Amino acid sequence: MSNKEYLKDKRLYLIIGTSIYFVILLILLAFKVNIEATLAITFTYLVGLITILIVDYIRKKTFYTDFKNKLDNLDQKYLIVEMLQDPNFLEGKILTDALYEIDKSMIEKINEYKKQTENFREYVELWIHEVKLPVSSLTLMVHNHRDEQNKKLLSQLTRLDNYLEQILYYVRSENAEKDYLITKVNLSKVISNVALKNKDVLLAKGIDFIVSDVDIEVLTDSKWLEFIINQIVDNSIKYSKEKNAFIKIVAKEEKDRIDFAIYDNGIGIPEADLPRIFDKTYTGKNGRTSKKSTGMGLYIVKKLCTKLGHKISVKSKEKEFTCVKISFFKDDYYKVLEKETK
């Protein structure tokens, strides 16, 4: 609020004030009041008018400057209500009261949606656990009734389970609350689980699975990490070459972190697609041309990594290789907590 703006806003009062002065002047002239008295009255009137304007200006200027500063500095603008000083003029009071009411109703509305989302999330999780029962039952049945269709049935069941895991972790990654647990996890155990999960398809496709130097502990949530690695290995399998395909997994300890890489000699990712592979529902050339792809896998992977405080990056050359690298930072626990509380 500048002086100019203020005066412009008050121009009606100024016009009225000036008009009244001229009327008073005419009355004084009509009654032939002497010149000294006229000057004294003029002076008093002007001083009075200016004083009123200055007092009003200062009151409003203090309040609105403070208001604007706080609003500019606030990250969450709606919190302004909590920070305002009580205004000592009517419009200010009306404004703050209105803001308070607006905030209150907005927060109520948000809570309503929050609750809805939370209920939905809970139901989806519950539902996934329910669906896993028939899937496990089917898996056991297939194992109990051995015939040549077995492998095909099992591979379809594995696919089904993978899709279920994907939606489960999508729901978890979208959840604002912290529902993971960081502990010391040995990478070899997680990789072993992923390997066993994908054993059949790896053997069937003749993809060599080469693992070295992974007997290292990292700070992570083992279940989340298992999902992350499984998604990456699943991609490597999906986009593998017909002949001499391999997936190499290596870990390396650095001073402040542990680098972990999944390298494959598959069809690679076109350079133009690389920057966007972690985007939601982005499928790229590979996804569009050869295989069914939802574009959700890597998006979820990235989100989970960010939550856990791991850094993930991808290097690739079309028709040659893809290498996904995950960096686990040492003693990163507090950093993760910090990020979460922000």
Place this chain on the structure above:
Amino acid sequence: MIKIKIIEDDLSIANELKEILQRSGYLAEVTEDFSNILEQVRKEQPNLILLDINLPKINGELLLQQIRKENNIPIIMVTSKNTEVDEVLSMSYGADDYITKPYNPTILLLRIGAVLKRSERVSDKIFYHNLEVIPQKGIVKQENDEIILTKNEMIIFLYLLQHQGKIVTRDELMTDLWNNDEYINDNALTVNISRLRSKLKEIGYEEAIETRKGQGYILHE
């Protein structure tokens, strides 16, 4: 005979599981009444318990704590709850292992085997006829002769030994190898088996491992 109690409310899963366990030579019992499990455990004294978390009337984790208060029967949690918190909690309550559904039954059997072995603390001495097998050293020996097996060959030999006289599929052998972090391919398995055969031949067990075409292998009793 080793007795395994299945505490699982999904009857379809429980019955399939029973069949698998019985086929592997265990005595399996399916729990039908969930109101007094503790009492049943006391009476039946199983050698191992497979315990689900989501049960009618009682929570599996709570049940785990109650059983643990009384005895040390090995317990493997088998559940569709797959968060780290659930696993850490169960393990801290005294579970011996934690497996999430759906699982590969061969892996479940391997885990059961491992847990039982740990709890029994059986002597390390394993014999095949007059051969003594020492897995830790990778050695198979008889009176004045011994052969050295690689890690893979030892895993294969031990698996065949545990299932003596029964057909063992290539897939089972493969699962056991992969479960031991040996991610080998089909060719390597064939090579490993033929090496194991020739090594056994060296100490006089030429025809010990028989190939059943399209089915797998048998280690003769």
